[in-house]
Amino acid sequence: MVTEYNKTGTVALITINYIFTILSPLVGAVAAFLYTPQSAFAVAGTGAAAWLLYVWSSSIEYKEGAPDKSFSQNHWMFRRMRDYFPLTLHRAAAVQKVLLSTNASGQAIFAFFPHGVNSDFRVLMDGMMYDAFPDTYERSGAARTLAASILFKLPGIRGLSLATACVDAGRATASLCLKKGLSLMLCPGGQDEQIETIFGRERVYLKKRAGFIRLALIHGVPVVPAYCFGSSDLYRTSRIAHGLRKWLVRSLRIAVPLYSGRWGMFAYPTPKGFPFQVPQDVVFGDPLRFEQNTDPTPADVDAAHQAFIAALTELFNDHKDAHGCAGRTLEVL
Numbered sequence: 001m002v003t004e005y006n007k008t009g010t011v012a013l014i015t016i017n018y019i020f021t022i023l024s025p026l027v028g029a030v031a032a033f034l035y036t037p038q039s040a041f042a043v044a045g046t047g048a049a050a051w052l053l054y055v056w057s058s059s060i061e062y063k064e065g066a067p068d069k070s071f072s073q074n075h076w077m078f079r080r081m082r083d084y085f086p087l088t089l090h091r092a093a094a095v096q097k098v099l100l101s102t103n104a105s106g107q108a109i110f111a112f113f114p115h116g117v118n119s120d121f122r123v124l125m126d127g128m129m130y131d132a133f134p135d136t137y138e139r140s141g142a143a144r145t146l147a148a149s150i151l152f153k154l155p156g157i158r159g160l161s162l163a164t165a166c167v168d169a170g171r172a173t174a175s176l177c178l179k180k181g182l183s184l185m186l187c188p189g190g191q192d193e194q195i196e197t198i199f200g201r202e203r204v205y206l207k208k209r210a211g212f213i214r215l216a217l218i219h220g221v222p223v224v225p226a227y228c229f230g231s232s233d234l235y236r237t238s239r240i241a242h243g244l245r246k247w248l249v250r251s252l253r254i255a256v257p258l259y260s261g262r263w264g265m266f267a268y269p270t271p272k273g274f275p276f277q278v279p280q281d282v283v284f285g286d287p288l289r290f291e292q293n294t295d296p297t298p299a300d301v302d303a304a305h306q307a308f309i310a311a312l313t314e315l316f317n318d319h320k321d322a323h324g325c326a327g328r329t330l331e332v333l
Helices: 007-035 037-058 069-074 076-084 092-102 120-132 134-140 149-153 157-163 171-179 190-195 211-219 242-252 298-319
Strands: 087-090 109-113 144-147 166-168 184-186 202-204 223-229 280-284 330-332
Touching: 007 076, 069 076, 069 120, 076 120, 087 120, 092 120, 092 134, 092 280, 109 211, 109 298, 120 134, 120 184, 120 280, 144 149, 144 171, 149 157, 149 166, 166 171, 171 184, 171 211, 184 211, 190 242, 211 223, 211 298, 223 298, 298 330
Parallel strands: 087 280, 109 184, 109 223, 144 166, 144 184, 202 330
Antiparallel strands: 223 280
């Protein structure tokens, strides 16, 4: 049974949650510093050292991670946000059938586009994948999502990332997971696609993103293209200082998207406004299977990459009318 939540109540509860979990500790730290600066520095220093030691000694993000099915499926905020948009997965059963017909485990590399401003659908859909691909998940385990290394260094964010099946996005970790028979989920466009997001347009940063295709060739794993219709409409975006911000991404891997949502400065998940209430429809395309090649040449990778771009474009064109994007063109950057 699907529960329907009051939309205004969802916004209020999530905002209050962020205020108490993010702002309250910050206010307490400032108050402690003003009252006893030396003690505040000592406590902060000790805490930071303990945290860094914990992260260094754990390092599970470079292995198989630590997905938490119950958390990912049942956290109250995830349930409410899935209903708020709402978020829906399409064609999962058909894709799973094809995957299992050619591979007993159903292992695959799921490539999602577009990243959007916050890639909101990524965290929310993780818990849904257990039911969308039940046989695949039972046979090969939960798919691991490749995520930026910085996420595992931040208190709170680290736990959230690990619980929603994230692992480090490095090639070594990705290869390790594939060798163990695990599926991968990733947004190939990453930060570059994030800052190229323009409200009301469909843009993917893909021409220079072929690493996931190379992995598919080396490990002989099919690639599933997937498109999230509605992701580009969640926030109004700005092109102010775009050249500088693009340089920050290219040179320092720091993304600074400029955007705004509804209800002013609400902290979801950063104080730029709550997302607009736009349906998020993730459509899975037919798997692309390439002949395994443990040492692919640049030409081999390029051929497979071009096939993927064509498949993603076809997927977008076939389903755009049904999901609110009629008249739009997919821009492949």
